Amino acid sequence: MKGLKKKIALLLAMSMTAAMLAACGESGEENPDNEGGQEQEEAIVDGKYTEPVTISYAVKADAAMKFPEGDSYDDNVWSRYIADELGINLEVAWSADGATEAYSNKITMSIANDDLPDIFSVYYGDYYEAATAGMLADMTDLIEEYGSDQLKEIFANNEELVEACKIDGKLYCIPQFGTSSELNAQFLWIRQDWLDAVGMEAPTTWDELVEVARAFTTQDPDGNGVDDTYGIGLSGSSPWWGGIASFEGFAGAFQAVGSQNWIKNDEGEIVYGGIQPEMKEALAAANAMYEEGLLDPEFMTKDVETVIADIYNNKIGMAFGMNYAGYYPLLTAVQENPEAVWKPYPFVSATDELATCSVWWPLDTYTCISADCPNPEAAVLIANLYVATNNDETPAEVSEKYVYSGDTSTYMLCPVRMTASATEFETYRQVKAIEEGTMAYEDLVGVYKTNYDAIQAYLDGDTSQYGYWSQLGLEGAAGIVVDQYIPNNQVILTEIHGGMPEEVSGEVGLIQAAEIEYYAQIISGTLDIDAFDDWVDEFYTLGGDKVTEVVNETFNQ
Amino acid sequence: MRAEKQMKKNKKNKIKVSVGYRIFTVFNITLLILLALSCLLPFVNLFAVSLSGQFAVNSNSVSFWPKDFTLASYQFVLESGQFLQSFWVTVKRVVLGVSVNMLLVIPTAYVLSQPERKFKHRKIFAWFFVITILFSAGLVPWYTVVRATGIMGSIWALILPDAVPVFSMLVLMNYMRGLPEELQDAAFIDGAGHVRTLVSVILPLCLPSIATIVLFAMVGHWNAWFDGMLFMNRVEDYPLQSYLQTIVVNPEQYLASMRGSGSTAIQNLLNFVSARSTRAAQLFVAILPIMLVYPFLQKYFATGLTVGSVKG
Numbered sequence: 039m040k041g042l043k044k045k046i047a048l049l050l051a052m053s054m055t056a057a058m059l060a061a062c063g064e065s066g067e068e069n070p071d072n073e074g075g076q077e078q079e080e081a082i083v084d085g086k087y088t089e090p091v092t093i094s095y096a097v098k099a100d101a102a103m104k105f106p107e108g109d110s111y112d113d114n115v116w117s118r119y120i121a122d123e124l125g126i127n128l129e130v131a132w133s134a135d136g137a138t139e140a141y142s143n144k145i146t147m148s149i150a151n152d153d154l155p156d157i158f159s160v161y162y163g164d165y166y167e168a169a170t171a172g173m174l175a176d177m178t179d180l181i182e183e184y185g186s187d188q189l190k191e192i193f194a195n196n197e198e199l200v201e202a203c204k205i206d207g208k209l210y211c212i213p214q215f216g217t218s219s220e221l222n223a224q225f226l227w228i229r230q231d232w233l234d235a236v237g238m239e240a241p242t243t244w245d246e247l248v249e250v251a252r253a254f255t256t257q258d259p260d261g262n263g264v265d266d267t268y269g270i271g272l273s274g275s276s277p278w279w280g281g282i283a284s285f286e287g288f289a290g291a292f293q294a295v296g297s298q299n300w301i302k303n304d305e306g307e308i309v310y311g312g313i314q315p316e317m318k319e320a321l322a323a324a325n326a327m328y329e330e331g332l333l334d335p336e337f338m339t340k341d342v343e344t345v346i347a348d349i350y351n352n353k354i355g356m357a358f359g360m361n362y363a364g365y366y367p368l369l370t371a372v373q374e375n376p377e378a379v380w381k382p383y384p385f386v387s388a389t390d391e392l393a394t395c396s397v398w399w400p401l402d403t404y405t406c407i408s409a410d411c412p413n414p415e416a417a418v419l420i421a422n423l424y425v426a427t428n429n430d431e432t433p434a435e436v437s438e439k440y441v442y443s444g445d446t447s448t449y450m451l452c453p454v455r456m457t458a459s460a461t462e463f464e465t466y467r468q469v470k471a472i473e474e475g476t477m478a479y480e481d482l483v484g485v486y487k488t489n490y491d492a493i494q495a496y497l498d499g500d501t502s503q504y505g506y507w508s509q510l511g512l513e514g515a516a517g518i519v520v521d522q523y524i525p526n527n528q529v530i531l532t533e534i535h536g537g538m539p540e541e542v543s544g545e546v547g548l549i550q551a552a553e554i555e556y557y558a559q560i561i562s563g564t565l566d567i568d569a570f571d572d573w574v575d576e577f578y579t580l581g582g583d584k585v586t587e588v589v590n591e592t593f594n595q
Numbered sequence: 596m597r598a599e600k601q602m603k604k605n606k607k608n609k610i611k612v613s614v615g616y617r618i619f620t621v622f623n624i625t626l627l628i629l630l631a632l633s634c635l636l637p638f639v640n641l642f643a644v645s646l647s648g649q650f651a652v653n654s655n656s657v658s659f660w661p662k663d664f665t666l667a668s669y670q671f672v673l674e675s676g677q678f679l680q681s682f683w684v685t686v687k688r689v690v691l692g693v694s695v696n697m698l699l700v701i702p703t704a705y706v707l708s709q710p711e712r713k714f715k716h717r718k719i720f721a722w723f724f725v726i727t728i729l730f731s732a733g734l735v736p737w738y739t740v741v742r743a744t745g746i747m748g749s750i751w752a753l754i755l756p757d758a759v760p761v762f763s764m765l766v767l768m769n770y771m772r773g774l775p776e777e778l779q780d781a782a783f784i785d786g787a788g789h790v791r792t793l794v795s796v797i798l799p800l801c802l803p804s805i806a807t808i809v810l811f812a813m814v815g816h817w818n819a820w821f822d823g824m825l826f827m828n829r830v831e832d833y834p835l836q837s838y839l840q841t842i843v844v845n846p847e848q849y850l851a852s853m854r855g856s857g858s859t860a861i862q863n864l865l866n867f868v869s870a871r872s873t874r875a876a877q878l879f880v881a882i883l884p885i886m887l888v889y890p891f892l893q894k895y896f897a898t899g900l901t902v903g904s905v906k907g
Contacts, residue, residue, distance in 0.1 A: 099830040101841040110831070132748070132828035135841040140824035147738040147825070347655035367653075374650050 162537025364508030
């Protein structure tokens with residue numbers, strides 16, 4: 039029996055090696071072959087194929103997507119639009135859910151089997167792997183050759199991001215530019231009606247913030263006669279999500295770099311923000327608030343959804359969160375409770391310096407084109423069409439069809455897409471210009487007009503438009519970025535340009551989980567503040583050295 | 596005989612229940628009730644959530660009784676094309692999958708239950724199966740094989756990769772080995788072949804064991820979600836549990852998956868978050884069918900499993 043076991047094991051090992059060799063052989067033969075594009079050149083007239091071509095793509099499906107009757111991922115408003123305008127017949131290679139692992143698993147498998155659709159979108163790790171394996175088409179020249187002026191302008195405006203996407207000097211993707219990095223900054227959201235109830239002004243320093251938290255805790259700001267309120271909302275289990283109840287504002291008050299971001303230290307070396315001494319001060323400050331009862335005693339175990347429930351139940355009137363907190367989750371709070379008015383304020387500082395806010399890299403999705411695709415330039419044409427259709431000046435009747443129809447985000451049906459510019463900042467500038475009389479309402483176009491009207495609707499009492507007002511209005515979050523964060527250089531961009539290198543993803547996962555646990559225990563006093571040094575040790579035990587080294591190799595050239 | 600009966604009766608009456616035993620019983624019952632409640636209450640909560648209004652759900656104020664009672668969620672489920680379609684895929688999968696499983700498991704178990712002298716290399720064949728329990732090649736080869744066989748995206752991709760559940764096969768094999776060999780010999784003497792023996796003699800005796808492994812197979816197919824996400828080429832073809840996976844992700848996860856699209860993703864997130872009570876309704880409806888099967892098969896469950904393993 040034993041002999042048999044050995045033989046079988048040997049056989050298995052041999053067959054596995056053979057399979058691996060075969061797989062290597064296959065991918066070795068693949069050479070990026072972009073010559074096909076040249077032959078097609080005459081076939082494109084005015085940015086449209088004279089003979090229709092078929093392009094397959096992978097759908098990153100969204101469970102919230104709703105189609106009108108008869109439409110599907112295979113046949114929808116964008117696939118028809120692309121066929122009519124560009125002569126490109128889109129074909130769904132496969133679709134998989136985007137919010138779970140389904141899509142990324144399927145992509146990983148497709149890369150491993152060298153079975154990629156023509157167009158697909160990936161995160162940095164898969165992008166890097168596929169590009170270095172020679173499985174992606176080189177887009178550097180194609181964008182130059184086929185890109186519209188509008189597209190090239192977007193690339194020019196995002197030069198820093200484009201450079202970070204390049205591998206060995208070549209661009210193997212069409213980056214899915216998102217919102218500007220500064221817009222990922224966070225804010226201090228406060229319930230204005232509570233401030234009024236306790237007769238206080240919005241805090242401008244950390245001490246004032248603690249004062250307000252104290253008043254919110256003890257003075258029954260919601261006036262229900264029950265001592266059921268807390269000073270500030272914080273999620274112990276996801277302090278870095280950022281949407282709301284984040285720890286970033288605590289960190290920023292002490293100029294610490296939070297949100298699991300990396301910074302350059304004075305020696306020019308990239309280091310992890312979460313182990314720097316500033317973070318210790320931030321944790322000590324949070325611990326002091328906890329000891330005083332200004333934090334929810336159960337914050338440690340609360341995930342963001344539970345903290346949001348507390349917000350809805352009028353238990354929390356202050357929290358750090360993103361610019362879009364006014365849409366989710368605060369919109370519901372405002373709609374269900376007419377007195378509630380949540381307003382964003384800039385971070386406050388506990389030191390002589392201004393508060394900082396660290397933000398992640400604004401680009402994380404890369405639209406890739408398979409090296410086997412005979413018409414890689416088709417993706418550039420689709421990008422041209424997308425930016426021509428979905429930009430700041432798109433008239434409402436067009437955007438209602440191709441961007442949002444009703445409550446469905448139809449723009450997501452386009453396989454190649456990107457956000458043209460930081461519409462939020464420009465909206466704020468125009469709203470301000472109208473307020474100051476340097477611009478006329480009649481001059482508003484496209485999305486700016488829609489946004490302006492929504493802000494006015496809120497001011498006229500339509501609470502369903504609260505999100506627009508809190509994000510884009512005169513006192514909104516975008517204005518804080520434009521007038522304070524950007525001119526004062528308060529936003530600190532992470533040094534991780536793209537994504538964590540795949541080879542250290544295991545270590546990074548462990549480190550991030552350990553960090554959250556240590557922080558929650560330090561804030562709640564379960565661990566002494568000096569346990570911060572244990573956490574720093576733990577960081578290195580879990581492979582922090584290796585990660586730091588790899589990060590510096592990759593991003594510090 | 597009568598005296599014996601009388602004695603038994605007396606003995607029964609005379610057993611005095613000690614205090615210790617009583618305390619133990621009380622503790623035992625309390626503990627079991629608590630255990631049962633801890634399993635049951637989440638379902639009650641889920642049910643209450645599915646019948647409650649949106650704001651009550653989002654503000655976490657629903658416990659075991661619906662608040663702002665509404666049937667809207669169930670109306671949504673019944674009208675939701677995707678839910679019904681996925682439900683249908685799962686029903687197909689369970690029916691086909693369990694049939695294929697049984698069709699392969701029963702003959703395999705029968706052959707492997709034959710003694711060594713009737714089936715010379717029995718052990719080699721047995722190990723051939725057992726090895727698949729001990730070793731698995733991993734995700735990529737699994738995917739590669741399914742892709743190479745050309746069943747990717749069809750219902751067979753969910754059925755064929757695990758067509759022979761080896762553990763169930765072993766359970767049944769051991770049960771068969773526990774049957775008296777003479778039964779088979781008698782059948783042979785009466786002129787029956789292997790097929791006839793299996794169908795007319797062995798199978799009727801194996802019913803408890805077969806009920807058990809049918810239940811295993813049904814629950815396994817009903818609950819499987821990972822292969823559906825991996826092998827289906829269309830989200831519309833996801834089986835029920837894969838589809839449920841896509842709707843139970845939390846808002847953080849959901850938003851993180853859309854980070855690249857910036858604040859334009861918010862509208863989708865709102866649609867998504869406001870669906871918490873409908874998600875509860877869908878989960879609840881998905882549990883029902885398998886819950887209904889359990890009571891009918893459970894009586895076989897204990898005997899089917901233990902008899903096989905003890906005697907084997």
